[in-house]
Amino acid sequence: DGGITQSPKYLFRKEGQNVTLSCEQNLNHDAMYWYRQDPGQGLRLIYYSQIVNDFQKGDIAEGYSVSREKKESFPLTVTSAQKNPTAFYLCASSIVNSGSGELFFGEGSRLTVL
């Protein structure tokens, strides 16, 4: 079955450590996105990529980095520069050129900084 796989589902990290969240999709989608979800704040866009080897900052990119070396993979690194990294992170993808604009979401990764 096609879909988006995020790992790990739960992650604990100490302050000052970088951590990388994985997002893999086998839907053959061109575009991929990272959103952060906090209680009462909805979904906020961190980074997105419309094509391999290219990505753009979203609304809250500070303290995060991404790469898009392969079409199916869009890992997110939460760096020590992110002041408040504890959150639920959602990865999504969509079809480009012939799509409906629908975003397909993964199950999410919950990061807790101790």
Next chain:
Amino acid sequence: QQPVQSPQAVILREGEDAVINCSSSKALYSVHWYRQKHGEAPVFLMILLKGGEQKGHEKISASFNEKKQQSSLYLTASQLSYSGTYFCGTGAEGWKKSSGDKLTFGTGTRLAVRP
């Protein structure tokens, strides 16, 4: 800037109707509605493009008033399965569904349907 959703939360009894509103301070080209059940990924409901159209999916429909820069989601004869958090996502001027361009989501409306 995130679109504003209202109400923030609503509780219904099965069979009752509800309206969720989404408004933006910026001109809109598209409005997207998603529902997220607790502990699950958000799921796409519908998309409305500039033009004031109204779309429906069974007993859930939506309207898009581009002049007022707002959209409303209508849930009629609510069912227990409608419970969850509803998010509107907006595409800014120039947004195209074929572009993979970004969406800006609202803060969400929590809906609980009781038996």
